Amino acid sequence: MGSSPARKRGPPGTSALPEEPTQARRFGKARSAQSAALLEDYAELIADLLANAGEARPTDIARRLGVAHATAVKAIARLKREGLATARPYRGVFLTDAGQRLAERVRARHRLVVDVLRALGVPAEAAEQDAEGIEHHVSDATLAAFARFLAER
Amino acid sequence: MGSSPARKRGPPGTSALPEEPTQARRFGKARSAQSAALLEDYAELIADLLANAGEARPTDIARRLGVAHATAVKAIARLKREGLATARPYRGVFLTDAGQRLAERVRARHRLVVDVLRALGVPAEAAEQDAEGIEHHVSDATLAAFARFLAER
DNA sequence: CTGAAAGTGTAGCCGTGGCTACACTTCCGG
DNA sequence: CCGGAAGTGTAGCCACGGCTACACTTTCAG
Ligand SMILES: [Mn+2]
Ligand SMILES: [Mn+2]
Ligand SMILES: [Mn+2]
Ligand SMILES: [Mn+2]
Numbered sequence: 001m002g003s004s005p006a007r008k009r010g011p012p013g014t015s016a017l018p019e020e021p022t023q024a025r026r027f028g029k030a031r032s033a034q035s036a037a038l039l040e041d042y043a044e045l046i047a048d049l050l051a052n053a054g055e056a057r058p059t060d061i062a063r064r065l066g067v068a069h070a071t072a073v074k075a076i077a078r079l080k081r082e083g084l085a086t087a088r089p090y091r092g093v094f095l096t097d098a099g100q101r102l103a104e105r106v107r108a109r110h111r112l113v114v115d116v117l118r119a120l121g122v123p124a125e126a127a128e129q130d131a132e133g134i135e136h137h138v139s140d141a142t143l144a145a146f147a148r149f150l151a152e153r
Numbered sequence: 154m155g156s157s158p159a160r161k162r163g164p165p166g167t168s169a170l171p172e173e174p175t176q177a178r179r180f181g182k183a184r185s186a187q188s189a190a191l192l193e194d195y196a197e198l199i200a201d202l203l204a205n206a207g208e209a210r211p212t213d214i215a216r217r218l219g220v221a222h223a224t225a226v227k228a229i230a231r232l233k234r235e236g237l238a239t240a241r242p243y244r245g246v247f248l249t250d251a252g253q254r255l256a257e258r259v260r261a262r263h264r265l266v267v268d269v270l271r272a273l274g275v276p277a278e279a280a281e282q283d284a285e286g287i288e289h290h291v292s293d294a295t296l297a298a299f300a301r302f303l304a305e306r
Numbered sequence: 307c308t309g310a311a312a313g314t315g316t317a318g319c320c321g322t323g324g325c326t327a328c329a330c331t332t333c334c335g336g
Numbered sequence: 337c338c339g340g341a342a343g344t345g346t347a348g349c350c351a352c353g354g355c356t357a358c359a360c361t362t363t364c365a366g
Contacts, residue, residue, distance in 0.1 A: 020216055020217055023217050023218075023219075024216065024217060024218060024219030025219065026281060026282050026285045027194065027217075027218045027219050027220075027285060028219045029282060029285075030282075030285040030286040031353095031354090033286050034187065034190075034286070035322085037187075038322085038323080041180065057343075057344085058343080058344065058345085059342085059343055059344075063173055063177065064173055064176050064177060064180075065176075065177060065180045066176075066177030066178065066180050066181045067180075067323085067324070067325090068324075068325060068326080069343080069344075069345090070324090070325075070326080070327095070344095070345085070346080070347095071323065071324055071325070073344080073345065073346085074322085074323070074324090075322095075323075078322085078323095089331090089344080089345075090331060090332065090343080090344060090345085116273070117295060117298075120269070120298050120299065120302045121298040121301060121302060122294060122295045122298040123294055123298075126292050126294035126295055127295070128179060129179050129182060129183075129292060130290050130291055130292050130295050132179045132180060132182075132183040132290075133183040133186050133187070133287075133289065133290025134286075134287050134290045134291070136286065137283050137285075137286025137287045137290070138283055138287070139279050139282060139283050141275060141276055141279035142270060142275045142279055142280070142283050145270075145273050145274040145275040145276075146273065148274060149273045149274060184323095184324090188352085191352090191353080210313075210314085211313080211314065211315085212312085212313055212314075220353085220354070220355090221354075221355060221356080222313080222314075222315095223314095223315085223316080223317095223354090223355075223356080223357095224353065224354055224355070226314080226315065226316085227352085227353070227354090228352095228353075231352085231353095242314080242315075242361090243313080243314060243315085243361060243362065
């Protein structure tokens with residue numbers, strides 16, 4: 001292995017396009033951002049329910065997310081496993097300190113993304129819709145640029 | 154069912170916040186955008202390999218995506234199932250007409266997202282990184298707004 | 307021309323995130 | 337105060353997208 005290539009390959013260092021490891025790293029980060037997205041949405045939603053309704057019940061969470069209650073329950077179990085939430089049987093779901101911090105960060109990001117989209121001329125409903133997905137793929141550097149843009153425009 | 158609510162519920166039409174069905178619809182759309190994301194990335198990448206290397210082999214695709222070749226093969230099987238690609242055993246992967254159209258749309262979106270991020274002051278590598286995820290959540294309305302913004306600025 | 311390296315295909319494992327079905331608990335309305 | 341509706345928990349199904357392992361095919365260096 002490594003002594004006789006099976007097929008042609010351009011001389012190393014000749015490609016002017018994105019190199020393989022770079023692109024692979026980007027895709028990998030996008031994949032992990034995706035896996036965090038679900039937890040982020042749950043944390044944000046649970047915080048919202050706790051603040052606006054006083055409690056967060058699995059069925060309420062499920063209804064807001066548009067999934068079956070059993071689906072929400074399994075996601076809540078994952079939140080608990082990751083130390084973001086706790087729950088008392090038949091008494092609702094609560095956020096740990098880590099969960100609350102996550103929820104706050106997520107809410108701030110969500111609002112900032114919506115504001116930038118609106119500032120760029122995106123119609124209100126499209127901005128809300130797209131932000132729900134985009135918010136999970138915005139790095140701190142991009143977030144900072146967004147804030148600067150809104151301040152300076 | 155429907156004649157005796159088990160728990161308190163605010164009077165209908167009183168909530169000033171996003172109504173439940175609206176939010177559920179947004180989350181649902183975000184979920185389906187997510188499931189399309191993988192196909193979009195594969196289509197874009199395969200088109201790129203076909204154009205720049207003359208052929209798209211499972212191992213090349215896998216290396217560029219940073220996954221095992223067996224993972225790429227299974228995704229390619231899904232592309233075939235959905236009518237986006239074809240493959241000849243041991244001879245590489247090809248795009249159907251539908252696959253090529255998808256790849257072109259995806260590439261255009263990808264570039265537009267990167268350009269907007271750059272225009273907003275996001276550093277180059279962060280823009281490339283974030284675009285890889287954001288691109289799958291940009292609606293036509295948002296895309297149009299992005300194009301207008303770049304033209305008018 | 308041939309043998310070994312690289313590439314390819316396939317099987318099977320796991321975790322996630324959807325779902326339905328069903329039993330158990332809570333909580334009101336009468 | 338009690339019976340039924342709503343809510344809750346749990347089990348089990350499926351598709352997807354990762355992975356490793358292993359057998360088979362192709363290709364090229366010698
Ligand atoms: Mn979201
Ligand atoms: Mn959000
Ligand atoms: Mn992408
Ligand atoms: Mn892309």
